[in-house]
Amino acid sequence: MKKNNKxxxxxxxIVVWIFILSFVLLWIGSLISNSKEIIxxxxxxxxxxxxxxxxxxxxxxxxxxxxxxxDIFYIYKDNENKxxxxxxxxxxxxxxxxxxxxxxxxxxxxxKRMAYIRILQxxxxxxxxxxxxxxxxxxxxxxx
Numbered sequence: 001m002k003k004n005n006k007x008x009x010x011x012x013x014i015v016v017w018i019f020i021l022s023f024v025l026l027w028i029g030s031l032i033s034n035s036k037e038i039i040x041x042x043x044x045x046x047x048x049x050x051x052x053x054x055x056x057x058x059x060x061x062x063x064x065x066x067x068x069x070x071d072i073f074y075i076y077k078d079n080e081n082k083x084x085x086x087x088x089x090x091x092x093x094x095x096x097x098x099x100x101x102x103x104x105x106x107x108x109x110x111x112k113r114m115a116y117i118r119i120l121q122x123x124x125x126x127x128x129x130x131x132x133x134x135x136x137x138x139x140x141x142x143x144x
Contacts, residue, residue: 038087047114051102051139055135058075064086064133066086073086073092074086074095096098097116100114115142122134123136
């Protein structure tokens, strides 16, 4: 009779350990899933931060005299001539969508990689009798 109890007891312990092991594996799987989401979110925020800082550096080097106060404008990276062009008005809204390398995206819905919306708005102020232009930059990930 004791022999049967040992087999039953062994079976119960095997089932208990399989149950514990399955919980541990599920916990490890959820950790991996959460870490992938955190890494993806971090990379997206870093791309936006880099785009914002690059935009600020490029704006400092451009002549914004053609931009009126409160105008929304767009910057286009011309790869052929190796310079940047400023586009103003709503007619140039097509330059709003870029990728993380500043390339213009013609159709952001069909674009396979991450696309960003970049909108720039100028505000002119006077500091120490000198006219300065402050640019408000909005860069966001395009939600699809």
